[in-house]
Amino acid sequence: MDINQFVCEFAACFDDTDASEFYAGLQFKQLEEWSSLSGLGIIAMCKKKYGVKITGAEIREANTIQDIYEIVSDRLK
């Protein structure tokens, strides 16, 4: 699992924000586009791409894309 690839997949969950604006340390909930539906998109992406379940509570507690990446990485170990 690669953080750069994860950031690309994370970015693909968003329609209006340019992919170039995404990086591992991005505080994604600060994005103008962020909504509760964005959170569902991230849950779906983690399930489809990695077979990993993450919860809404984990997304609420996370600040950066790196935080989500680490949750997914841990579950893949």
Place this chain on the structure above:
Amino acid sequence: MAAFIKAISYYLPESVVSNQDLVEEFPEWSVEKIAKKVGVNNRRVVNGNQCASDLAENAARKMFDEHGIDKSCIDFVLLCTQSPDYFLPTTACLLQDKLGLPTSCGALDFNLGCSGFVYGLALAKGLIESDSAKNILLVTAETYTKHIHQRDKGNRTIFGDAAAATLVSTNGFAEIGIFDLGTDGSGGKNLIVKSGAMRHKDRFDEVVFDYSGNPVSSDHLYMNGSEIFNFTLEKVPELVENVIGKNGMSSDDIHLYVFHQANKYMLECLFDLMDIDEEKGFVYMSEIGNTVSSTIPVALFEAKRQDKLKGNVVIAGFGVGYSWGGCVLRCQ
């Protein structure tokens, strides 16, 4: 004896809540954008006096009229609702009287949400196979909007009220195949109206606002969207696989998938996760919203009207409980 769906009709209350109406109520919120994602433009809502039995009566009368069905043939009423007129008597009994159905009818309510139509078909099939009834009026009727807090923009965007009437009989256009059903009550807390029944009879009269500004109230419908979403992504692919397997089929044998129309976003995620082609995944909710137990019969009605209800059709309902169920309909 085999059981079939013979007729379906549905009824929507007159009042419409449009996206524009919601924009005016919630100017701070990008309703249009969210509504586009969840795939709902308008939803119908009951007025204060309309109850589940009223919607149910209208749906049943439409079914009798649209399909030329003599109501005297009805020998059982199954009514699915989570917003009954009263704690007691049973809403199905009220419906028997409102419709002037024979007093020789059996009648019962069952309390399920989004899986309710599938469970109703399973019960109706059991009544036919046990030779207990021959023409079962299965009605799904919800006034969920009465459960929703007026400031709950999320749920108000998604849900609408409706009733659907389905005649299950010994002949018809869709033979009801084998079911897969399941329950996990540990998820009950994630979609709940806490007060009003016997556990918490009195209102809590408290409201807190979650991180996205939505009211959370024990006196109203609470939905933990991300938990429900995870449950759906986890359970529905397994359910569909089980349904297809139990019916001795493979996914190549399936011509159409009609899932509970929770919201367009969730349906698209499910179709994507399950590699279901766009033309095989039926979506019908833009003008009515999520009508809970009526979404599947409404979608079946519309798929039939669009001449898409042919061959083997997988139906799958899932949600509050948690409860889930599916089966294959063999359509002519």
